[in-house]
Amino acid sequence: MATAVETLGKLERRITISFPLTDVRTEVEKRLKVQARTAKAPGFRPGKVPLKMVAAQYGYQIESEVLNDKVGRAFNDAANENNLRVAGFPNIVPKEEAAEGQLAFDATFEVYPEVAIGDLTAVEIETVQADVSEAEIDKTIDILRKQRVHFHTKGEAGEHGDGGEAIAANGDRVTVDFVGSIDGVEFPGGKAEGYAFVLGEGRMLPEFEAATLGLKVGEAKTFPLSFPEDYHGKDVAGKTASFTITLQKLEWAHLPEVDAEFAKSLGVADGDLAKMREDIKVNLQREVAGRVKARNKEAVMDALIKVAELEVPKTLIAQDSERLAEMTRQDMAQRGMNVKDVPFPAELFAEKAERRVRLGLILSQLVGDNKLQATPEQVKAQIEDFAQSYEDPREVLKYYYSDRRRLGEIEALVLEENVVTYVLGLSKVTSKAVAFDELMGSNAQA
Structure with missing residues (x-):
């Protein structure tokens, strides 16, 4: 049983859920009897331990599990009945006053916001472009020489x-x-x-x-x-x-001379210098294309944040802040740093988390409204593009298709690209040429 939904703020809601105490006791007794079938205790054969002893050993744990199950089920039923899109997890606390023979809990939570996206045709976005010249190839060769x-x-x-x-x-x-x-x-x-x-x-x-x-x-x-x-x-x-x-x-x-031996050291089997330069150019163009794509995606995301109006659920920001803090801890640990006693306050990541959550809500709205989901063909093409820079492309395909989580990462990447293409197709776009060095020194992050 649940009360009517109370509105506490723009996104914050509260409902009170209750159920008879006898329902809890009945379910606890039922589970204790199941537990007794395999319970062990000194002096008793398995399954022959007295129910009172089983209750003394497992009663608290089972009662907690029953309460969690019943409260969770009641909350989900109430949310569904009221067509509520719950953001994050509710904060559920026992209610001090409850009717006789009843258990009552207050569940406070946030709902997903309405996302209003403004007129994209009026949005102005500046994209960038860059070329790879012979000078950039020469600079790269100099770097490769210095490395050797x-x-x-x-x-x-x-x-x-x-x-x-x-x-x-x-x-x-x-x-x-x-x-x-x-x-x-x-x-x-x-x-x-x-x-x-x-x-x-x-x-x-x-x-x-x-x-x-x-x-x-x-x-x-x-x-x-x-x-x-x-x-x-x-x-x-x-x-x-x-x-x-x-x-x-x-x-x-x-520094080694730029000759056939130098080319062979870079993987050009026949030592052909023209082929070496072409290989370097192709690799630089791939890197430039990636940087340009990242910069342009960043410009689109910035524009969407400005044109969209929405309240961001604090619950989701807190959850993502915790996630970012843990990711940072794991990354530093993998780099060999001793972070065992280093604090990672989640609030340090709140600003980044807020942007991530905001963008996630905006993108979800755009994708749903305009059918921009990633298609299987797009996902495969993206993986094949990644695979080009590997010795065995088939292994790359196998790596992604053998793990649903990895495949999901590619789907999310394609989805973002679909949104970028859609927004650029509607907005007022101007293009600016940027120098190679400026582009390669940038760290665009959406």
């Missing part, structure tokens, strides 16, 4: 030359001993032997690198170094130390 760099002793003749005068310069790998002190006292982390780094990469503080430049093997230099106020080492942050460095080893960087 070899270091040789500077100043000594060898197969690839001597690297020039044996003086430390940007691009050289130096190995140094150093010791630092503040007011004449060495500090933790301020001393090392055989420490190697490449000059010009910015791994060391600017004063440290500047002092190393121009040194020869065996030479030493003492210099002041001021630690920034926001330096990660709190004991030395904002302080000035005196450092002495001694250059122990000096090596120059030999």
